[in-house]
Amino acid sequence: MTAMPATELDQPHDLVGIGVGPANLSLAALADGVPGGLATAFFEQRRNFSWHSGLLIDGATLQVPFLADLVTLADPASPWSFLRYLRSRERLYPFYFAQNFHIHRAEYDAYCRWVSDNLPGLHFGHRVDAVRWNPGTELFEVDFTQLGLDGEPETAGRAHARNVVLGVGSEPYVPEALRPLVSSPSVAVVHSSDYLDSRDRVLACEHVTVIGSGQSGAEVFLDLLRRRTPGAEAIHWLSRTESFAPMEYSKLGLEHFTPDYTRYFHALPEQTRDELVPRQWQLHKGIDAGTIAAIHDELYRHTLHGGWPDAVITPGVTVRTAGRIATTKVELHLEHRQQSARSCLTTDAVVLATGYRDRPPGPLLAGLTPYLRHDSSGRLRVDSDYRLILDSEVTGSVYVQNAETHTHGVGAPDLGLTAWRAAAILNSLTGKAPYPMPRRTAFTSFGMNRPVGPELPDRPPARLARTT
Numbered sequence: 438m439t440a441m442p443a444t445e446l447d448q449p450h451d452l453v454g455i456g457v458g459p460a461n462l463s464l465a466a467l468a469d470g471v472p473g474g475l476a477t478a479f480f481e482q483r484r485n486f487s488w489h490s491g492l493l494i495d496g497a498t499l500q501v502p503f504l505a506d507l508v509t510l511a512d513p514a515s516p517w518s519f520l521r522y523l524r525s526r527e528r529l530y531p532f533y534f535a536q537n538f539h540i541h542r543a544e545y546d547a548y549c550r551w552v553s554d555n556l557p558g559l560h561f562g563h564r565v566d567a568v569r570w571n572p573g574t575e576l577f578e579v580d581f582t583q584l585g586l587d588g589e590p591e592t593a594g595r596a597h598a599r600n601v602v603l604g605v606g607s608e609p610y611v612p613e614a615l616r617p618l619v620s621s622p623s624v625a626v627v628h629s630s631d632y633l634d635s636r637d638r639v640l641a642c643e644h645v646t647v648i649g650s651g652q653s654g655a656e657v658f659l660d661l662l663r664r665r666t667p668g669a670e671a672i673h674w675l676s677r678t679e680s681f682a683p684m685e686y687s688k689l690g691l692e693h694f695t696p697d698y699t700r701y702f703h704a705l706p707e708q709t710r711d712e713l714v715p716r717q718w719q720l721h722k723g724i725d726a727g728t729i730a731a732i733h734d735e736l737y738r739h740t741l742h743g744g745w746p747d748a749v750i751t752p753g754v755t756v757r758t759a760g761r762i763a764t765t766k767v768e769l770h771l772e773h774r775q776q777s778a779r780s781c782l783t784t785d786a787v788v789l790a791t792g793y794r795d796r797p798p799g800p801l802l803a804g805l806t807p808y809l810r811h812d813s814s815g816r817l818r819v820d821s822d823y824r825l826i827l828d829s830e831v832t833g834s835v836y837v838q839n840a841e842t843h844t845h846g847v848g849a850p851d852l853g854l855t856a857w858r859a860a861a862i863l864n865s866l867t868g869k870a871p872y873p874m875p876r877r878t879a880f881t882s883f884g885m886n887r888p889v890g891p892e893l894p895d896r897p898p899a900r901l902a903r904t905t
């Protein structure tokens with residue numbers, strides 16, 4: 438690393454972003470429209486924009502309407518909207534007649550790529566390694582490594598910023614018991630995030646086990662079922678949860694994904710927030726009812742030959758441990774708690790639809806340790822404007838996107854709140870309201886004394902080079 442030439446981006450930026458997923462891409466797109474302009478740079482370690490490429494299964498759709506694109510819910514007139522993308526592709530009329538509110542996941546990915554290909558200030562193939570505060574210059578120093586085509590480090594560099602925004606998202610989670618198998622090349626044990634790359638290998642196996650009852654597990658099970666011969670499916674779908682439960686999608690239930698609910702949640706005591714989040718699992722962890730219906734339809738179709746499908750769907754099962762047998766087979770040691778029963782399942786391939794975990798910001802922010810403030814569980818404290826609470830000595834701000842479930846609730850990863858959060862950050866950053874916010878967003882009044890507004894920040898704005 439020390440042998441690498443160093444690139445110094447001389448001019449300090451108003452805002453440097455780390456990661457370019459939908460969250461920071463939304464912020465970059467809305468920042469592009471701030472009157473007077475903002476000096477921004479966003480760094481992304483991947484070569485190109487890519488959104489969950491391993492799960493862009495044919496026919497899979499977004500779970501939010503297309504209005505939850507990168508900008509529309511904050512600024513319907515933005516040049517970076519999904520409708521503008523369709524117009525650029527001359528596809529507005531087909532979309533209009535298709536009458537689909539829920540667009541294909543592959544189409545959302547293509548739309549975001551169009552934005553990322555055309556928006557200035559995005560640096561792909563750049564991994565950010567560290568963020569520090571320099572009290573002398575009163576700037577953040579953001580160290581990055583420019584990566585080559587194969588991801589190898591090529592050039593070290595540093596950017597300077599008055600403010601920083603973290604949008605590093607989440608990473609696939611593999612339970613402890615299964616970790617050694619995922620790294621073993623001889624067995625087909627893959628996380629669902631790599632499903633499409635591994636699908637041919639998995640389908641070539643005689644028996645397949647899917648683990649996990651969320652949306653990803655359901656989509657993988659359905660895709661495998663559709664590709665197996667009726668009567669010879671040889672699939673197990675197992676889940677630790679007590680049922681293959683539908684995701685809450687009622688219209689009042691969806692109001693938990695509004696700015697009103699986010700504000701209400703943020704104002705609750707820490708202990709109450711911590712008790713609430715796990716109780717709200719069905720708002721985001723279940724399976725979309727349409728996918729459940731498609732699975733049932735497909736299973737029914739597989740009975741038309743006269744027999745039952747060779748598919749075992751069992752909830753309430755925990756994988757205690759797992760091991761390799763012979764060279765290519767896997768033995769899963771299972772427990773059914775309600776029955777107090779244990780058994781072994783031998784399978785040829787495992788797809789782990791075991792979810793994702795927030796990427797811990799700790800390593801990136803290690804250089805800020807003396808300035809960071811934590812809650813009673815050691816998590817970063819985040820104010821209502823998505824700013825980390827820092828020692829007052831630090832005059833810049835560090836914003837977070839999609840790392841604030843503990844302070845802002847289950848809407849943190851939701852695409853329906855992405856544009857609104859990005860707009861809230863820009864309003865806070867500039868101290869003005871380039872994106873005026875609605876005073877009310879839900880019919881439900883969360884809490885006894887519903888706060889009205891305020892959308893203009895009640896704290897001083899972040900430091901900028903110019904007054905916007």
Ligand SMILES: Cc1cc2nc3c(=O)[nH]c(=O)nc-3n(C[C@H](O)[C@H](O)[C@H](O)COP(=O)(O)OP(=O)(O)OC[C@H]3O[C@@H](n4cnc5c(N)ncnc54)[C@H](O)[C@@H]3O)c2cc1C
Pocket residue numbers: 455456457458459460461480481482483488489492498499500501563564565566604605606607653793796801838839850851852853
């Ligand atoms: C399969 C799937 C489908 C989903 N569908 C929906 C849906 O329909 N509706 C919905 O509301 N939500 C959905 N979600 C949830 C959520 O909206 C998405 O996961 C979304 O991608 C979150 O965006 P993000 O920008 O926060 O993070 P990510 O998309 O994870 O992007 C973070 C980016 O940061 C980069 N990065 C990380 N560390 C660094 C570093 N040190 N330097 C440089 N770059 C770095 C990563 O490479 C990555 O590209 C879905 C999630 C999954 C997994």
